[in-house]
Amino acid sequence: MTESVHLSNAGNGAEYAAPDATVTVKIGADHTDGQYEVFEIDAPRGPAAPLHSESWSKAFYVLQGRILVQAGDQGYDLGPGSSISIPAGTLNTFSVLTPSAKFLTISQTGRMGAFFAELSGADPTDYVALGELSRRHGVLLAGTT
Numbered sequence: 485m486t487e488s489v490h491l492s493n494a495g496n497g498a499e500y501a502a503p504d505a506t507v508t509v510k511i512g513a514d515h516t517d518g519q520y521e522v523f524e525i526d527a528p529r530g531p532a533a534p535l536h537s538e539s540w541s542k543a544f545y546v547l548q549g550r551i552l553v554q555a556g557d558q559g560y561d562l563g564p565g566s567s568i569s570i571p572a573g574t575l576n577t578f579s580v581l582t583p584s585a586k587f588l589t590i591s592q593t594g595r596m597g598a599f600f601a602e603l604s605g606a607d608p609t610d611y612v613a614l615g616e617l618s619r620r621h622g623v624l625l626a627g628t629t
Contacts, residue, residue: 502600510523524547526585542589550563551580552581
């Protein structure tokens with residue numbers, strides 16, 4: 485790994501528009517040799533992505549607001565200062581319970597950033613293309629193979 489320090493100040497980082505949130509890359513895989521990434525998620529009230537699993541582990545750390553995280557069969561109500569880790573392959577999603585929420589997502593590998601980068605340019609009404617994009621990046625929607 486190349487030794488370098490990466491600083492990401494408030495308001496900095498590549499920003500991706502997902503259907504359910506704004507995702508800002510705070511530490512990208514290119515700064516960690518693909519070992520992990522850190523994202524700041526800003527999401528409005530309501531449900532997020534459909535129940536899905538990823539091929540990478542991830543963790544959430546809530547900064548503001550409250551979210552309900554479904555991981556497997558359980559629901560977890562998280563407020564500021566709460567965190568949860570979700571193993572790779574676990575069905576999961578979240579809903580924002582307050583007018584909005586801001587939280588960090590830390591993921592292993594560089595796959596989550598690549599997924600959001602491609603997702604931000606996709607047509608949200610082209611479900612076939614979205615399914616192919618998801619599968620290509622190791623994201624499986626519940627009930628699909």
